[in-house]
Amino acid sequence: MRFRLPAFLMTALAAFLVLASAAVQPAAAADPNLVLDRIKSSGELRVPVMVGEEPGYIRDRNTGEWTGFYMDWSHDIADLLGVKVVPVETTWGNLAADFQAGKIDIAFGLNPNPKRGLVVDYLNAPLFTDAWAIVVKPGFDKKTWKDLNDPSVHLVVQKGGTMQVVAEALTPKAQITPVEERPLGVMELQAGRGDAMIVSIFDAAQIAKQTGFKVILPTPMLLNPATIGVRREEGNEGYENWLTNWVNQQRALGLAQGKLYKAFEDHGIDLSMLPAEFSF
Incomplete structure (x- = not known):
């Protein structure tokens, strides 16, 4: 006598085998150009802009228009993609949250940070190299970390x-006062509530021009790679690869360095304070 399974059991078994087979199949990889295509389709490249960060970000008080060397780079990239630049006002401290919320597509001048790296992907190739300096009130002469x-x-x-x-890593014994924006830090020094402010050497040069404060490059010199950041999400591999190619060209042809020199010269900022061994 031949044994036969009931029809409903045969159907259930077939369904189970189909599901089991699907479970062991590898998940389909995301389209590596998904983010790049999305930006092109939107017609916009959303970039962060910040008050008090001249000459990287400069806002015209009369028109509200944003310029500066970070905006120049933004427009260069936007032109290549065939989209327009959309400024999004923020602060350095809010960048990670802005990326996570999908408010911005790219940010310049970032320093790789493991905490932010949970939501931000940094390009391996820096756009330029900076160094950490301090601007100090008159009479302050400490020159080492x-x-x-x-x-x-x-x-x-x-x-x-x-x-x-x-500051927290190298000077934990010092009194450290965090402020939201660079101008507020300058005001702390001007009011005598601070001895020195830690900033990049390029920012220090700008502050020195505005205030007359002295600039010190503490030893040992700490280099500060300034790279580009994008939101960590599926489908951004093509976007990152394309941006890395762009950065490599900018550095190899001296375009990035030339833009920085011109930006500082246009604003009357003297870069002669940079030590001979420092190169950006």
Whole structure:
């Protein structure tokens, strides 16, 4: 006598085998050009802009228009993609949240940060190299990170930025005051509530021009690679690869360095303070 399974059991078994087979199939990989295509389709490249970050970001008080070398790079990339630049006002400390919320598509001048790296992908090739400096009030002459690591020293940093990481790592004994924006830090020094402010050497040059404060490059010199960041999400591989190619061309042909020199010269900022061994 031949044994036969009931029809409903045969149907159930067939369905189970189909599902089991699907379960062991590898998931389909996301389209590596998904993000790049999305930006092109939207017609917009959303970039962060920040108050008090001249000459990287400069806002015209009369028109509200944003310029500066970071905006120049934004327009270069947008032109290649056939889209327009859309400024999104923010702060360094809010960048990670802005990326996570999908408010921005790209950010310039970022320093690789493991905490932000949970939501931000950094290009491996830096657009330029910076170094950490301090701007100091008159009479302050400490010139090493070791000397700055003292309870009597009052340091100002921008909240959520890499300068805060540097301060907490190298000068934990100092009094550290985080502020939201660079102009607020300058005001702390001008009011006598701070001895020095940790900033990049290029920002230090700008502050020195505006205030007359002295610039010190503490030893040992800490280099500060300034790279590009994009949101960490599926389908951004093609976007990252394309941007890396763009950065490599900018550096290889001297275009990035030339843009920086011109931006500072146009604003009357003297870069002669940069040490001979420093190259960006």
